[in-house]
Amino acid sequence: MSVETRLNLDDIVEIGRQFRLQWEQAQQAYVLLYPEGMVKLSQSAGEILKRIDGKLPIADVVENLEQAFPGANLQQDVLKFLEVAYERGWIHPKQAS
Amino acid sequence: MNAAGSTPSKQVKPVGNPLWLVAEITYKCPLHCVFCYNPVDYTRYGQELSTDEWLRVLRESRELGVTQLGFSGGEPLVRDDLEIMIAEARKLGYYSNLITSGVGLNEKRIAAFKEGGLDHIQLSFQDSTRELNDFLSSTRTFELKSKTAKLIKQYEYPMVLNVVLHRLNIDHVQQILEMAEAMGAEYVELANTQYYGWALLNRDHLLPSKEQLRRAEEVTNKFRERVGNKMKIYFVVPDYYEIRPKACMNGWGSVFITVTADGTVLPCHEARMLPGLTFPNAREANMKWIWYDSPAFNTYRGDEWMTEPCRSCPEKIKDFGGCRCQAYMLTGDARNADPVCDLSPHHHIITEAIAKAQQARDKPSTTRPILFRDDKNSRALSESAAVHS
Ligand code: SF4
Ligand code: SF4
Numbered sequence: 001m002s003v004e005t006r007l008n009l010d011d012i013v014e015i016g017r018q019f020r021l022q023w024e025q026a027q028q029a030y031v032l033l034y035p036e037g038m039v040k041l042s043q044s045a046g047e048i049l050k051r052i053d054g055k056l057p058i059a060d061v062v063e064n065l066e067q068a069f070p071g072a073n074l075q076q077d078v079l080k081f082l083e084v085a086y087e088r089g090w091i092h093p094k095q096a097s
Numbered sequence: 098m099n100a101a102g103s104t105p106s107k108q109v110k111p112v113g114n115p116l117w118l119v120a121e122i123t124y125k126c127p128l129h130c131v132f133c134y135n136p137v138d139y140t141r142y143g144q145e146l147s148t149d150e151w152l153r154v155l156r157e158s159r160e161l162g163v164t165q166l167g168f169s170g171g172e173p174l175v176r177d178d179l180e181i182m183i184a185e186a187r188k189l190g191y192y193s194n195l196i197t198s199g200v201g202l203n204e205k206r207i208a209a210f211k212e213g214g215l216d217h218i219q220l221s222f223q224d225s226t227r228e229l230n231d232f233l234s235s236t237r238t239f240e241l242k243s244k245t246a247k248l249i250k251q252y253e254y255p256m257v258l259n260v261v262l263h264r265l266n267i268d269h270v271q272q273i274l275e276m277a278e279a280m281g282a283e284y285v286e287l288a289n290t291q292y293y294g295w296a297l298l299n300r301d302h303l304l305p306s307k308e309q310l311r312r313a314e315e316v317t318n319k320f321r322e323r324v325g326n327k328m329k330i331y332f333v334v335p336d337y338y339e340i341r342p343k344a345c346m347n348g349w350g351s352v353f354i355t356v357t358a359d360g361t362v363l364p365c366h367e368a369r370m371l372p373g374l375t376f377p378n379a380r381e382a383n384m385k386w387i388w389y390d391s392p393a394f395n396t397y398r399g400d401e402w403m404t405e406p407c408r409s410c411p412e413k414i415k416d417f418g419g420c421r422c423q424a425y426m427l428t429g430d431a432r433n434a435d436p437v438c439d440l441s442p443h444h445h446i447i448t449e450a451i452a453k454a455q456q457a458r459d460k461p462s463t464t465r466p467i468l469f470r471d472d473k474n475s476r477a478l479s480e481s482a483a484v485h486s
Contacts, residue, residue, distance in 0.1 A: 017253070017255070018216075018217070018255055020216065024162070025162075026162030027162070033165070033192035033216075035194060035217050035255075035257065038116065038192075
């Protein structure tokens with residue numbers, strides 16, 4: 001992981017302009033669509049990304065997920081996944097305004 | 098589920114669902130590119146699909162699981178119902194891309210595209226060689242392109258530029274990249290010509306030398322270093338200089354569908370040239386039957402059809418023996434290995450083509466003149482094709 005793609009719990013991230021997240025009936029999965037193709041997301045990746053709305057800080061996303069999946073401690077997993085997603089350009093932190 | 102006692106005869110990989118649809122909504126085009134991949138006899142083909150017919154194609158394909166949709170042509174902007182198709186595509190959940198020369202794009206139309214939900218625009222440089230000087234001296238074409246580029250930016254589309262390279266422009270890669278930078282392009286695809294259709298007819302004029310290619314790559318790499326992440330540059334080499342073929346369409350009937358202006362449905366945009374196949378028409382059949390059951394889509398699935406050396410080659414799962422159309426055009430049999438492969442007994446055809454192009458370069462007078470893609474030439478070529486068949 002490069003330093004530039006580290007994320008913090010109070011960061012607000014959004015899905016990249018070129019990507020579109022949607023539920024795909026034929027794949028029975030969430031997918032990210034982009035100009036050259038499509039990434040089929042694992043169930044957990046889909047659950048995380050569908051909560052990324054460019055408004056909630058990551059901490060709230062984690063809380064939200066822990067409510068949906070009680071008993072799990074997800075903070076590290078979510079952060080790690082989002083950092084990978086950032087590195088791949090799927091998401092990025094919202095410009096501080 | 099098998100009935101009791103029956104055994105499956107052989108392990109056949111099930112056919113997956115298609116993912117890409119290219120809708121060549123019209124063959125009409127204001128330009129006359131010498132490298133055009135449209136069929137050389139395009140003027141022979143029948144009436145274009147109507148709006149409703151296209152909407153049905155979009156619906157049925159989406160139901161099959163297609164997510165990526167490209168509107169292309171010809172020049173798709175020639176159709177004034179493009180707005181309707183774009184809006185429907187978004188409603189259906191496609192990720193849609195408009196592949197255009199930019200000729201015919203204005204603010205009213207791009208606003209409607211955005212509103213309708215078009216995801217992406219790919220602007221191709223129709224450096225059509227007639228306009229080469231104009232293009233390189235950055236006059237008329239450049240002005241038109243910059244206007245288009247401004248519109249694309251204004252409507253917050255990423256700038257994706259596609260430039261087809263060939264011998265006549267490849268030495269100008271530096272200028273081309275500078276111009277792309279000046280236009281604010283985020284992605285540039287420098288795609289060497291693929292030799293089908295009009296490009297094959299003009300191959301002796303278009304195939305660059307190895308040396309030109311090397312220089313162009315060097316220039317591209319230097320440029321990449323300078324601009325960094327600001328501009329992503331893809332450089333696609335002509336497969337004639339490779340020793341393994343491309344995995345054409347990721348395999349026949351595996352993920353890709355082209356529907357042409359007249360409704361013919363193809364597993365790749367060149368497949369119409371292949372003999373002995375009757376391609377289904379979207380006017381007469383639904384996309385589900387076409388994809389799963391039509392004989393044409395099943396002909397080159399799997400590896401039963403292959404000849405040697407592909408048949409027993411371990412690499413067949415990677416490249417599927419290359420391009421059926423290239424195999425047919427150059428060896429006369431679509432089941433043969435793509436002659437780009439140096440394991441193919443026909444590989445000499447490629448090396449000879451390179452030598453012939455070199456000769457045309459050294460002694461231009463020995464080669465017949467370049468042919469532009471236009472209706473007159475197409476009609477003439479259709480007639481000569483009719484005589485041969
Ligand atoms: S390659 Fe050129 S001539 Fe052919 S359809 Fe595209 S823009 Fe038109
Ligand atoms: S012999 Fe056929 S399968 Fe093997 S690498 Fe060449 S084209 Fe591909």
